[in-house]
Amino acid sequence: MTQLVYLVPLFPLIGFLLNGLFWKSMPKKLAGIIGSTAILASFAVSLGIFFEVKNGAAAGQGIVHLFDFITVGNFKIPFAFMVDQLSAMFLLIITGIGFLIHLYSTSYMHDDEGFTKYFAYLNLFVFFMLLLVLGANYVVMFIGWEGVGLASYLLIGFWYKNKEYTNASKKAFIMNRIGDLGFLVGMMLTVYHFGTLSYNDFFAQLQGGIGAQTQNGYMIGSGMTNAIAICFFIGAMGKSAQIPLYTWLPDAMAGPTPVSALIHAATMVTAGIYMIARSNALFNLAPMAQNMIAIIGLATVLLAASIALKQNDIKKVLAYSTVSQLGYMFLALGVGAYVGSLFHVMTHAFFKALLFLGSGSVIHAMSGEQDMRKMGGLGKYMPITKFTFLIGCLAISGFPFFSGFFSKDEILAAAYAKNPMFYYLGLLGAMMTTFYMFRAYFYTFTGNFRGTEEQKHHVHESPATMTIPLIILAILSLVGGLVGLPEVFSHHHLLNEYLSPVVQNFDIHHLDHTMELTLMGIASAIVLIMMYVARVITRKEQFGEAKGLAKVLENKWYVDEIYDFLIVRPLAWKARILNNIVEQKGIDGGVNGLGQLVQWGSTRLKNLQSGQVGSYLFAMVIGIIIIFAIGIFGLLYM
């Protein structure tokens, strides 16, 4: 089965090509079938691979070499896949949730004129995402990494006629490129010191630990490992929307809602977590980078959660919630709890996809309305959506025994073991999470309807192709936590056992059971209290002009404005100065001016025929070249 792994990305690629090349003549129904079937087929192969990997196969065994991608002398980068526990887990998440979202999309996008194009792009995304997690070296990961960026760009700007949307897509790509440069420099550092970009080769050299000799004859030092790790983390910041590169993700909600569910919640944005978990051998030798990750992760948790408190667009709430939840995953990575982080990747994929699809169902019913202030009382019209959304809210809040409870608990316990302050701040984030999610829930599904009569008349429960994915995801959000029961409840942490060959978890000095139960108790109590607070506040809140802190939060701490002021505008005016002054007046102007000077002199001296363009231009170019030559010699003999 492992050898057939190339089929997993191949099916979506075929789907993309069929829908992409024959978009003109493709009937809608067929386009949807091709797109969804491709992912279902990949899911079937992934399942087979998962069961094979689960029953054995040691780390680094499952290399599937496809062809040599880049060969320069002895430096080889193969196009190879790595099939192991970690990649198999991601394959299941990507293709499994991917399929549900494709299925959902067949209804959601039904009336869109770009239906075929949509499925082509969505398949393209899955293809690149699969490359990202399957690669056996950083270059293949990078191919997938930039490829999902492309797919994301195309899908955010899917409705290209709207300038705001295409601005959002451009912003997403460019911000990701900033991170990508970090990734690229990290790769360069790795090749330079270790002579390889293959995981197996690289991690084997890292096995020696600090002080060991690398293949290229360097001694592994913590400066080196920290530098590489931080560069990789910069890449992860972009893709996984962490401070300071997170502002593209809320804007990315411009894309169709199923896209937000798949790309901007369940899969692509977890690429950064995958990358760091994959490189755990490196990060375990880079304590400074780890601290940085934990702190940035935690800061992102709090910042994004606080913004979510005051958003009125249902998708914006979910977007900031995603940024915040990703922060938890980075916090876990930073304290070395890789399994906890991956566990949260999984449960988050379930409940956040559920919440996004649920919001999509609402938006669909409300004919495109996203503002919660114009909703209210939708529960009675769309019971399945309401009920599944509630499950999603409970799961993300960490309500006892829902999936998010276990994964978040694991992260918070590991954070506590590292530094109790991390725990308290993490708990503050969890409080806000519960509040903003239930605020959204109550605003949307309870109370009185606040929209127009026409909308009210139109509100309906979504069709089965949309509700079935909701139900499946709700079940997963409910029981998904069972794969990672804490020690208090069970001696078998299934996910931990499964991942142990590839991930070296930070050895947590285990909290004693009373302590762990106490922490859990506190967390549960907080969820209940915050649910109640949300209920009370949503009943009372008037949608008036926000003031003070509320206004700051509503305006997202003005971070976009600050970036605009500090980076975007200075870049633009620097470019204008270079163009209008340095280029036109300086370099080109200098050339022309030199010509004029010579001409002026020549008319005085009457040595040269004045007015002849030839001599004038000739002189000016001589001038610039003399200056250039003097400059170059001057620099040299300075």
Added chain:
Amino acid sequence: MSLILLLVIPLITGLASFAFRKAQAVKAWALFGSLLTLVVAALSLCGIKEQTHTISYTWLPTLGASFALQGSVTALLMTLLTAIVFPLTLLAQWNKDIEQPHRFYGLMLLAQAGLMGVFLAHDLLLFYFFWELALIPVYFLAGQWGDKDRIKSSFKFFVYTFLGSLLMLGGLIYLYLQTPNGNFDYDTILATGAALPMAVQNTLFVLFFIAFGIKMPIFPLHSWQAGAYEQTLTPVTIVLSALMVKMGLFGVIKWLYPVFPSGTEQFGNIIMILALIGIIYGSMLAIVQKDIKRLIAYSSLAHVGLMIMGIFADTHNASVGVVAQMFNHGITITGLWLVVDMIERRYGTRNMNELGGLAGAAPQMTIALVVITFSSIALPLTNGFVGEFLLFLGIFESTNPNHIIYMAIAGLGIILGAIYMLNMVQKVAYGNKKEMAIADMSMNERLSIYLILAVIIILGVYPNLLLQLL
């Protein structure tokens, strides 16, 4: 023999073009000739595996100059690029009416012959001869056809390049006088150059470098570029940017870098800094341009800057990356100019602020524009990626003490590149502005563009096809 054919076919078809009177006939003739050249170029490259092919005939025995040609891999790749670009351009421009077509196409093919000679010459005087042969037709092409300010811009271009040529000629004569038995042969030049005293080497290095640097162009010798690209007709712009740029780079690789090792050592770092400035400067200027042609001109300054850095990084990965990038850049920028020309012909403007909504009006053209754009910003699985990756790696591995900083600053180009290229796509393709009904790509345009897209994807997915030659 095949090397001679590469020169002779464009030369003869070019001269014969002047005799035609009917536009369609001369187009067909030029296309036929360029396809013939393409076949020969492709076969020459396929035959390379056996050995590097060198031929030599007596030419000017009194001067010690011979008609020597060498088909090294780099040279043959550049001839292949030249041979690919011409028919694709002619094909895509089939429906465009050009005044005095017989002269236009004749001069184009003569320029092709000159370019071929520059890449193949294995004798310094012969190299110089072809260098001028390539320039003169292009000067006429730039001066007689194009936008209204073409006289000014082409004259500036001419003066710049002519001056460069003069400096090179001076250096060439001096170098010739130093050879033991008055000889222009490559190996003699190589031995003579390296044996010269340091100060002399440095001076000669600067003379040659200015000539090559103008052609590339390197910052700050670039001020002819934007105007020349903007004002010329698209086929001429393509010759200038996809091919003549490579003359400068190729000149450095073959005739400068190995000939004056001391000069290389002295000036390598300064040139890298100038190239680095060019990357950032070109990218920044590209951001504020309104005219798409000017935007691409400045982006080219940035792309070429990275290649220049690669040459002087002096590592194996960088030198492979340079050649791969020289080839791929030529393909991508040709596609870009062709699409821009299609847009301009349909909308009557190149000003991005007046454009918009192409995606609705001409989806196929938009797909082409987007794919080529992503190739230009080096997305993996397009041809643009591998060269840039190897260049970054090679610069990083360089023994230059500032190698990490250089690479990181050069890397800013990939961010800035995304900014200006995606800005351009957004303004041209997206939005709702004037849903003017325009025709999507015609048959000939599609054929040409799809071939370019195929090269972009094939060399992107399987770059070893190219790398295994190097």
